[in-house]
């Protein structure tokens with residue numbers, strides 16, 4: 001039976017164990033200023049922020065959401081991969097993670113209606129002209145040409161991530177950012193082929209994953225992160241989940257990353273977890289994040305076969321030595 005510290009291989013990539021750090025932007029106030037306030041640059045304290053968690057024994061690091069397009073920037077201190085000049089900085093980070101013995105993945109994002117208007121030249125882009133919330137600016141509806149440009153920018157950024165030395169890229173299809181906003185009934189009122197039906201709303205995400213695969217081939221793994229909970233209040237059904245998961249599998253991704261608001265909470269009015277639902281829908285390796293606070297929480301996720309990887313966010317931010325403490329607690333040192 002697998003446990004948190006069992007190795008696992010996906011294609012040509014060998015993971016030392018099942019413990020991962022999920023993507024977490026370096027919010028000011030949540031970490032020291034020297035780590036968070038870097039104007040998008042990779043500085044030695046930032047490399048250390050990630051590398052020390054690998055040295056403690058975390059097998060996989062998913063570097064925070066990184067902008068694929070200048071029109072989709074969300075955080076002023078966030079990383080960018082929308083130009084070749086960004087590669088050198090990210091290469092420092094990939095190399096810091098790799099030389100500490102970790103698997104290095106980087107999350108790619110377009111903020112869409114949740115971008116920062118200040119950082120994006122004054123206007124936001126979205127599937128429809130519907131603001132992300134009461135306080136957000138009114139975005140402009142993307143044209144078909146703009147959709148294709150953004151998809152190409154995801155592929156360009158993935159190629160740059162490969163050049164920087166990452167083992168994997170993660171497509172951010174979660175949390176209401178651009179790709180997720182296409183999936184959302186309340187945010188996507190399009191009547192063309194990128195809306196109208198469940199299949200139409202999925203199209204942006206699936207085509208983007210497919211294009212990234214075509215561009216980078218087998219040079220790196222492709223993860224895709226989705227968050228079914230962001231669509232709960234619009235009646236997201238098991239059928240919707242099934243369609244997205246099957247579509248992603250067909251698009252050629254290598255791992256499905258489920259961002260949940262509770263890895264052990266029941267979905268679709270049952271007590272069955274999202275992980276157990278997805279196990280029945282796909283043979284893709286699964287990673288799950290959400291409320292894994294202790295080593296025992298993470299271990300249970302693997303032992304009960306909810307997922308292949310446990311992504312521990314807040315607890316690993318608070319305790320960089322979480323992996324060491326987990327090994328001590330679960331294996332007696």
Ligand SMILES: Cc1cc2nc3c(=O)[nH]c(=O)nc-3n(C[C@H](O)[C@H](O)[C@H](O)COP(=O)(O)O)c2cc1C
Pocket residue numbers: 022023024025026027030064065107172174175225259260289290291292293311312313314315
């Ligand atoms: C400070 C912080 C920054 C985050 N940044 C990202 C991000 O860049 N991309 C993302 O997909 N999720 C992001 N998240 C969500 C986490 O990846 C994770 O899914 C969430 O914190 C739930 O896991 P936890 O309960 O173990 O913290 C962030 C969360 C925190 C606390």
